[in-house]
Amino acid sequence: MALFVVHRYLGDEDNDLKDHSQVLLQRLKERVRARQQQRQQQDDHMPAESGPDNEMPDMDLEKEAKQKSKKRKQSEESPFTEGHRKRKKKLATEGGEGVEEKDDDLSPRRSKTSGKESKTPQGRTDGGEGSEIKLASQLEDDGSAGEREDGAEARANESHGEKEQMLKSPQEPKETPPPPNTIVLGDWVLKAAQKKKVEPLLPRWLAEPKLVQRRIKENVVPLQDVPVIHPKLRKKLQANGIESLFPVQAEVIPAILESGFLAGRGGYQPSDICVSAPTGSGKTLAFVIPVVQALLDRVVCRVRALAVLPTKELAQQVTKVFNIYTDGTGLKVVQLTGQKSFAKEQESLAEETLMGFRSLADIVVATPGRLVDHLQQSPQFSLKELRFLIIDEADRMIDNMHQDWLRQVVAAAHSAAEEGSGTPQLFRRAEQGPLTAARAGCPHVPLQKLLFSATLTRNPEKLQPLGLYRPRLFTPISSEEKAMETTKKYALPEGLSQYYVPCNLRWKPLFLLHFLLRLKFSRVLCFTNSRDTSHRLFLLLQAFGGVNVAEFSSRLNPRQRKLTLKEFEQGKIQLLISTDATARGIDIGGVKCVISYDAPQFIRTYIHRVGRTARAGKAGLAFTMVLKQQERKFLKMLREAGLPELEQQLVKNTSLQPLLTQYEKALADLQKIMKEERAEKRS
Structure with a gap:
């Protein structure tokens, strides 16, 4: 009898498994068709899906059944299965059915959860029949198996729809829904363009x-x-x-x-x-x-x-x-x-x-x-x-x-109040606080x-x-x-006209000379970012000639600075070159134009510089010389501050050409003057 059992296991099981897989596949196809017909009857108002989409579940189930049968064949042909068969054959000839059951308990098993059928190695005689009974009972169970099939089909259709949407709009970011147990306030589906910047909560x-x-x-x-x-x-x-x-x-x-x-x-x-x-x-x-x-x-x-x-x-x-x-x-x-x-x-x-x-x-x-x-x-x-x-x-x-x-x-x-002081203090001072009866008893x-x-x-x-x-x-x-109903962060004078002048570092002094000599600006206040730059520019324009220029920086003592401001207000000085020492609050009368020789690095510096002109409702001009590498950052700084866009003021090379010869001569004179000043400092 044992020999017959082993012979049946070794010889007849392959055909039984193939027949059983075909039966299972046929049953699954029938159940899918029945469910599709039932769904179409329930959703008559919905348009029918395309043919390839309806055939997707059948194709998936057929492919899954073929993969199962292929894995079983591979497991039968593996060396572990051959050794196991020889060991079982030897035990069967010795008539040890109890040992065969023990060997069955020690055999390795593989299982898959989430509603899928478990796979057991084919190392025992009753494994095939048990799996057949279990699969048959699962197919006959309309509740659980049906729900799993519906979920699998829905997931397949959902993934197919997502793929089509990704093909249509590959650049659109994928929205991830919130967890199922999360309470969502408002609409969580917001595009990047619709997301507003969070404003700070101010007093x-x-x-x-x-x-x-x-x-x-x-x-x-x-x-x-x-x-x-x-x-x-x-x-x-x-x-x-x-x-x-x-x-x-x-x-x-x-x-x-x-x-x-x-x-x-x-x-x-x-x-x-x-x-x-x-x-x-x-x-x-x-x-x-x-x-x-x-x-x-x-x-x-x-x-x-x-x-x-x-x-x-x-x-x-x-x-x-x-x-x-x-x-x-x-x-x-x-x-x-x-x-x-x-x-x-x-x-x-x-x-x-x-x-x-x-x-x-x-x-x-x-x-x-x-x-x-x-x-x-x-x-x-x-x-x-x-x-x-x-x-x-x-x-x-x-x-x-x-x-x-x-x-x-x-x-x-x-x-x-100090004790023993000859001047009595009539009023006391108290710390800041609310008005109380005790505080009202004595004036504060x-x-x-x-x-x-x-x-x-x-x-x-x-x-x-x-x-x-x-x-x-x-x-x-x-x-x-x-x-x-809006307010700007910074406010500029009403009559101010603002411009920026693209230029390069080598010809910046020529641009300044163009404004003074060609356009004949008067009462010009020029700002630089450092004391040394202010001094060199002053010496260069002095060597060039034709401009009544003065400098205003910490190099001058208080008396000299006061005298310089007075002469500038009186109109004796055409161009006053200064650091940001005069950019804060000083009211210099009659300033027609402000030129930032060096572009300001901070928006507050710019606000105070241009605020030296167009005061008390009068008109004024403001020019900022900007290098090519500074232009983008400078304009972005003004834009983020909410200031109006500056107009570009271009200067043609033909306008600078007549000044070039005298400018090169002034540069040579500047080098000599700077060498003399350095020699004086060393001595």
């Missing part, structure tokens, strides 16, 4: 500023329409030829004056004021008028206003404006910029009496470094009754906190910060060290932007 005072009209000429406000200005100051304004205020001045002056001297509206501490307005829009007068008016009725002289500015020239300009409007009022203005000796500046701040030190200054204008020196070394310099802290060119002051000057100023303003002197800049940052992290209290922001907007 309310930055996101919703007080909007001021940008156009100056069309929106001036007569003085009589601003009744909060004191009659004395109104007369001084009229005496200086000012009959109306610019839009920024008309909005900011009342906002500062409504805070009063001790408390703001309703008894609350006044809010800090931030003003971001274009150059030449009257920001200096916007803080000079309200500060002077708030101190008009003072009785005892104390330092109650402190203006901090980044450069000496700008400090001189602000001091000049303060002196004009404090003349005849009894208020005293002191400048701390290092132009005088330290001892003389100490004498101008206070004098020593039998009762102690007596202040001689009501308003102090200082640069950060000199201010810190006096806070640390001048005991007579007291800020205990400081009422206004003015920070002009605030963006630059924030970026360059020299010697941590702001922290020292705030600490000096909140320091306690608030410290109000006033920030002004043409490029004030909107970054809350950079503004946080200033310690602003309930700030209010004033920013310009044009009528078009107001209609569109």
